Amino acid sequence: MSVLQLVVLGIVLYMLIPFVITRICGLVVIRRGKAARQVAFTFDDGPNPTYTPRLLDLLHVHGVKATFFVLGKEAEKYPDVIRRMHQEGHQIGIHNYTHTSNWIMTPGEIKRGQIDITADILERITGERPTFYRPPWGLLNLGDLFNYHLRSTYRIVLWSVIVGDWKRSTTAERLRSKLLGRIKPGAIVVLHDSGKTLGADADAPLQMIAGLDAVLMEVHQQGYSCVRVDEMLEPSERDRYREGTSTTKKSYKSSVMR
């Protein structure tokens, strides 16, 4: 077998097989809830000192609890924003320490350099250890699929609705009509409260927040309740992945001691 063939085989095994399993088949990950008339709004890439507080204001006005998948490095810089999320009843999950794809990291780098460090930061700020994880761009590698620590400690969450809100071209009105057209019972919607990541427009969250205001009004009128992702799970599964439970702490301690 030539070097080129080996490289291609490596890419297929490490990147594409997990992509097919998770993104196309929906195995291993959660992409939607089962309950009728529930929708979960999730926000990636924050906290952002400008946009996240504005988003929290909006969620407060609408009485909505949401889920934030945050970057450990940003959480370290803006602990007050994380504290506010937590105090206002939102769920906080991990989106790696930096916005780096799992496709270009080893399982060891991901565990120690991305997930564990972010869990430590969030636990220091809120007193609760996160138990939900969303990898950047929703991309897992083969090691993640067989990573017992990751799979037993964290529920891995993707989405069922994505609308390109990280681009300025997705105006508030376009975002509103796209979201309202795609939200179905059990939908998990991914949006972004920071425009700092690769490929995003810096001020795009401003339009997202404006469009979301109209969407929240509309989904309430349609009889939806907006819930955190953990509230969408079956009760037995919810107990398993409850934030800060002794099970989580135990598995964290054993992982630290290893």
Ligand SMILES: [Zn+2]
């Ligand atoms: Zn992201």
